[in-house]
Amino acid sequence: MDPYAMTTGVLRNPDFLRFLSSHVSNEVGANISRVALPLVAVLVLHAGPAEVGLLASLQTAAYLLIGLPAGVWVDRMRRRRVMMVSDLARFVLLGSIPVAAELGVLSIEMMFAVALLAGAAQVFNDVADQTYLPKLISNQQLSDGNAKLEAVRSAATLSGPGLGGALVQLLGASRTMAATALGALGSVFFLSSIRAPDKVPAAAERPPLLRGIGEGLAYVWNDRLMRMFVASSTIGNLCVSGVLGLSVLFLAGEVGLTPGVIGVLLMSGGLGGLIGGLTGGWLSRKYGTARMTWLAVTVGAPFSLLLPMTQADWRVVCFAITSIMLSWSAALSNVGQITYRQTVTPEHLLGRVNASVRFVVWGAMPLGALLGGLVAQQVGVRQTLWVFLAGRVLTFVPLLFSPLPRIRDFDEVQARS
Numbered sequence: 001m002d003p004y005a006m007t008t009g010v011l012r013n014p015d016f017l018r019f020l021s022s023h024v025s026n027e028v029g030a031n032i033s034r035v036a037l038p039l040v041a042v043l044v045l046h047a048g049p050a051e052v053g054l055l056a057s058l059q060t061a062a063y064l065l066i067g068l069p070a071g072v073w074v075d076r077m078r079r080r081r082v083m084m085v086s087d088l089a090r091f092v093l094l095g096s097i098p099v100a101a102e103l104g105v106l107s108i109e110m111m112f113a114v115a116l117l118a119g120a121a122q123v124f125n126d127v128a129d130q131t132y133l134p135k136l137i138s139n140q141q142l143s144d145g146n147a148k149l150e151a152v153r154s155a156a157t158l159s160g161p162g163l164g165g166a167l168v169q170l171l172g173a174s175r176t177m178a179a180t181a182l183g184a185l186g187s188v189f190f191l192s193s194i195r196a197p198d199k200v201p202a203a204a205e206r207p208p209l210l211r212g213i214g215e216g217l218a219y220v221w222n223d224r225l226m227r228m229f230v231a232s233s234t235i236g237n238l239c240v241s242g243v244l245g246l247s248v249l250f251l252a253g254e255v256g257l258t259p260g261v262i263g264v265l266l267m268s269g270g271l272g273g274l275i276g277g278l279t280g281g282w283l284s285r286k287y288g289t290a291r292m293t294w295l296a297v298t299v300g301a302p303f304s305l306l307l308p309m310t311q312a313d314w315r316v317v318c319f320a321i322t323s324i325m326l327s328w329s330a331a332l333s334n335v336g337q338i339t340y341r342q343t344v345t346p347e348h349l350l351g352r353v354n355a356s357v358r359f360v361v362w363g364a365m366p367l368g369a370l371l372g373g374l375v376a377q378q379v380g381v382r383q384t385l386w387v388f389l390a391g392r393v394l395t396f397v398p399l400l401f402s403p404l405p406r407i408r409d410f411d412e413v414q415a416r417s
Helices: 014-044 049-074 079-103 108-136 139-171 173-192 209-222 224-255 259-287 289-309 314-344 347-379 381-400 411-416
Strands: none
Touching: 014 049, 014 079, 014 108, 014 139, 014 173, 049 108, 049 209, 049 347, 079 108, 079 173, 108 139, 108 314, 108 347, 139 173, 139 259, 139 314, 209 224, 209 347, 224 259, 224 314, 224 347, 224 381, 259 289, 259 314, 289 314, 289 381, 314 347, 314 411, 347 381
16 A cells, blocks of 8 residues: 555545545446336336335345355455446446337336346445455545545435436436446446555455355454444334335325425435535544544434424424434444444455445344334324334444443554453
8 A cells, every 4th residue: 555645635545536436426326226217117117016116125135135145255356356347237237227128128027137136236346345445545544535435425315316306307217227327337447447456365265155154243243342333223224214114104194295395305314424424534533433433323313303293384394304413423323333344354354244244234124114114004104203213312222332432443442452
């Protein structure tokens, strides 16, 4: 690694700028796809609710199906090459949709296959992404670098759906999918321009598949702080997923807002995430990486209880405030947790550890959405929001049983062990 890059701001590192640019290209395309893909199914193929729901679930099913093995495989391969191959696969898969539509051969079965396979490619991309960053920048820059990447994700979440809707209006749903494919291709271009060597892991660091999975899970479990991070994030994702699944129904049916107002409120979360990403590096330098993470979890939690108070008057801001604060909290917490894993985990285990954490934490999301619907059917939507958001307030509790509240920086965990 260039010694000059270790002592200057992360944005002065040319390779990091190329890596960041690949994220911009990929994230914007992915968020356009979140609007365009279901619209292709509805507008072009006239799919029903069950088919649209299955299409949505297939996009994330790969995290549960291959999430753990992906970590083992990524630890055996060049990380940048994994990302480039994954992006090329997504370019071909997503680009096949507008081509098939123009030829008149697009079917819902093809859409299902594309959603599942593109989701599988994304699993490999995500694991390799978090594993590769420590190769580009120094440990002292990891928090700032992760914050910049989080800002890109949040900005894309904020702007992508609106851009996707405009493109669908202008070009049509199927042709808009070409923009998402080009985003993946753009990412390949930026990744290929990175000059830092992409080394092959040593052959001695290639355990059998099941043993490799077990080593990743065991490392997460045996690290006290990482174990509590996973517990906290799993509770948070379970509760927030239940709320997100009911948000449109709550705002339209219970509160009685117009679609335009609902759209603005649903975008407010992206603003909070963007603020978190932009301030994460500064907060970690001023207060320490551990204190920043603890601050995010504890300060953001009480704002959860504002959301169920939303009404069709001035209290409509309750929904926006909760969305902004929870997204701000999640962004900073993500920066802290990812930085901690990248700092303390041995290089040959990092892919498996990242995959293990993502498998558990993301696995709670479909369960939360399902529970939210079941509970709402029994007790009502607003009452269910109170239950799930009260649970979201308690995400700090597991962290009380970790070193986090008593340290300034994550380096202190290593010093004490």
